[in-house]
Amino acid sequence: MAKIFSKNWQHGENEGEIYKNWESKGFFKPFDFAQGRPFVISMPPPNITGKLHIGHALTITIEDIMTRYHRMLGEPTLWLPGTDHAGIATQAVVDKNLRKKGINKNEIGREKFVEEVWKWKEEYGGEIVKQLRAVGASCDWSRERFTLDEDLSKAVNEAFVRLYKKGLIYRGEYIVNWCPKCGTAISDDEVEHEPQKSKLYYFKYDKNFPITIATTRPETKLGDTAVAVNPSDERYKKYVGQIVDINLDGVKRKIKIIADRAIDKDFGTGALGVTPAHSMADWKMAEENNLEKVKVIDEHGRMIGDVGDYLGLKVLEAREKLVEYLKSKKLLEKEEEIENNLSVCYRCGGAIEPLPSLQWFVKMEPLAEKARNAVESGEIKIIPKRFEKVYFHWLDNIRDWCISRQLWWGHRIPVWYASEKLKVKSEKLNEKEIYIGDNPPADWIQDEDVLDTWFSSALWPFSTLDWPDESSSDFQNFYPTTVMETAYDILFFWVARMIMMGLELTGKIPFETVYFHGLVRDEQNRKMSKSFGNALDPLVLIEKYGADALRMALVIGTTPGQDMAIGESKIKGMRNFSNKIWNASRFVALRVSDGNLQSGEVGGDRIDNLDIDEKLLTSADKKILESQKSIKSKVKSHIEKFQFSLAAEESHNFFWHDFCDTYIESAKNQLVQLDKLDQLENSKKILLKVLSESLVLLHPFMPFVTEAVWQELREICPDLSESIMTAEWPE
Secondary structure (H helix, E strand, O other), X not given: OOOEOOOOOOHHHHHHHHXXXXXXXXXXXXXXXXXXXXXXXXXXXXXXXXXXOHHHHHHHHHHHHHHHHHHHOOOOEEEEOEEEOOHHHHHHHHHHHHHHOOOOHXXXXXXXXXXXXXXXXXXXXXXXXXXXXXXXXXXXHHHOEEOOOHHHHHHHHHHHHHHHHOOOEEEEEEEEEEEOOOOEEEOHHHEEEEEEEEEEEEEOOOOOOOOOEEEOOHHHHHXXXXXXXXXXXXXXXXXXXXXXXXXXXXXXXXXXXXXXXXXXXXXXXXXXXXXXXXXXXXXXXHHHHOOOOOOOEOOOOEEOOOOHHHOOOEHHHHHHHHHHHHHHOOOEEEEEEEEEEEEEEOOOOOEOEEEEEEEEEEOOHHHHHHHHHHHHOOOOEEEOOOHHHHHHHHHHOOOOEEOEEOXXXXXEOOEEEOOHHHHHOOOOOOOOOEEEOOOOOOOOEEOOOEEOHHHHHOOHHHHOXXXXXXXXXXXXXXXXXXXXXXXXXXXXXXXXXXXXXXXXHHOOOOEEEEEEEOOEEXXXXXXXXXXXXXXXXXXXXXXXXXXXXXXXXXXXXXXXXOOEEOOHHHHHHHHHHHHHHHHHXXXXXXXXXXXXXOOOEOOOOXXXXXXXXXXXXXXXXXXXXXXXXXXXHHHHHHHHOOOHHHHHHHHHHHHHHHHHHHHHHHHHHHOOOOOOHHHHHHHHHHHHHHHHHHHHHHOOOOHHHHHHHHHHHHOOOOOOOOOHHHOOOOO
C-alpha cells in the first residue's frame, strides 16, 4: 500500500508517539565519548508539589535547544533531570490533605507523617515529570534524580560533616527570620519585602524618660533594653551613656542610651528603641554594647516572658492594648501614617518575626571569597554580564546562612546528642556530648531539625553525578557541568550557593557558564498570576496549539536576563508556522517523489543521495544555497553566543520567506522541465537538501514537527539518518 503524506499536521496525534519513540531508542542518552568533552546541563529541579507553569516551559525550552544542538554537533551530551523534595511546600500540602481527612500530623507523629509524605510523593510527585515530557524535554530520564534519593541524602550528610569539620558549620543562638505560619526559621534570602502603609507612633516609655522614641511596632518595646541615637545629634548628646529605669505599663526595664552612627537623625525623633531579640540591626547593636536580649515574642507570634498583662496576646492584640495604654497616660505624642516594607515569608506570605533561636548556620564569608574569585577571574561566565554586579554586591554583604528548619520532611540534620538536655544547650558541645555523622553511638538522640531545601540543592550539580565518589565514571566524565540555565530571581537562593559548595567540596567550579533568562509576563507586561486571571497554562496551550508552537513563541523575543511578554495570539501565530513547515514539506515530498498532491500518496521516485551537480545550478539554485550557507553560519553563531531568539528568528524567516515564498515558487518551473532530466534530478536534490537542512536548523526549537517531516522524507531519501535527532548539524 502506498505511503500517504497526510494533508494536515496533527500535533495532538503525533507528539506523544514521537517522544516515546525517541526515548525508547535511547536518543536522550550521551554517546560517543571519543568526540571529546561532553556538553552537560543539570536541570533546575522543579518541586514535586509543582504544576508546570509558563516559566518552567521557558526553562525547558532553552535548555532543550542547547541540548539538541550540541547533540547534533556530535558531542556527548547529558541533560540530567530531577525533582526537588521542597521541604516547606510539600509538608504544607500533605498536612493540608491530612487535615481534610480529619488527621492531625502532631497526633500521628513524625515517622507516620513522613510515611504519608512518601505515599503522596509516589502518587502525585511524578506529575511534573510527565508535564516536562509534554514540552519535549530530551533529557536522560535513566539518570533522573530526586533530592531525597538515598545516594543524594548520603551526599548531603557528607557535605554537612566536611563543612562542620572545617569549622564552616556551627550551632548557636542568634536572631533569625522566623515564620510563625510555617513554624520554622528561614534564611535572609527567603524573606521578601512588601510595601505597606503603616503607623509610626511617637511616645515615651514613661513620664520620667527624657527622650521620645518613634516606632511602627510598639508591642516590641516591651523588650527594649536601650535607646540608640546618632553620636552627632546635639539633641541627645548629654544623655548618651545614661541608664534609665522605666515602667511601661507594669513592665520594668533598664534602658541604656547608646550612640550609633547608623541611626538616621531625620527619621522619627532620631531616637530608636533597641529591641535586641526582635531586630537584626538591634541584635548587632546589643553585641557591640553588651546589652541584654529580652525575648518577648514566641514562635507562634504571641507575647511571652516578663510582659505583665500582655502575656499570651497575639502581637497585633498587644499593639492595640499598648497604644490604648499610652493614650490613657498621655505618653503617646502623635501617630503618623508612613509607607514602609513588611518582611514576609516567600513561601506562605506570612509576616516574619525576627527572634533569637538555637539554629545551625554556615559561615559564608570564607565561601564567598572563593565564589567571587571564580567569576572575577572569568572561570565562570555570567550571562548577561550585568548580573555580575548583583552577584558581587550580594557576596560583599553576605551574612551567615541559617540552614536548620523546624520541619519533618527533608534531610534530617546528621547530628546526635548524648542526652535530651544537650539539644537545647546553646554553649559549644564537646565530642562526648555531640556526634556529627552517620554512625552515632547507641541510644544517642538525633537533632529534630531538617536542612534548608537549598542546602541539598546547592550540591545538585555534583551530588547527581555520584559525589562524594569522585572516581565514578559519571563524575569523571560529566563534572564540572557546562551550563547552568535558570531564572535570574534565584541567583542568591541557588546559583551563588552552588558555586560556593562546588568550589569548597570538589575543588572545582560546578559549571562554566550561568545563563539567566527573564520572567514571563502577559501582553500588558504584568506578572502572570491567578489573581489577575492572566496566567497561561502551558499544558492547555500545548493541547490547543502544540508544543512546537509554544516553544517557538517563548524563545522568539527572549533575551538574557530580560522579562518577556507573551500572549495566546503569539502562540497561535507559531502554530501557523508549524502548519507552514508541514505543508511546504508535503509539497516538496510529493513533487520530488512524483506523488499525488490531492490524495497525498507518495510517488515511487527516490533520491539516493543529496550530492548536487554545481554545473547544473540555476540562478535561483545558487541564490538559495548561498542564502542557506549564510543562515547556517548565523544560526550556529547565535546559539553559541546564547542568542536563542536571533537563532530562532533567522531559521523561521529563512524557511518561510527564502525557501517557501521564493525558492519553492522558482523550483515549480524547474520540476516540469521533463526534457532536462539531469536538471530535474538536481532540482529535486536541492529541494530536499535545503528542506532537510532547514529542518535540522529548526529542530532544537520545534522538535516534533521537524521529526515528523523527517520521517516522511526518509521514504523518499533513505540516506537520511534514522531520526533527525541523530542528524549532523549542517556546516
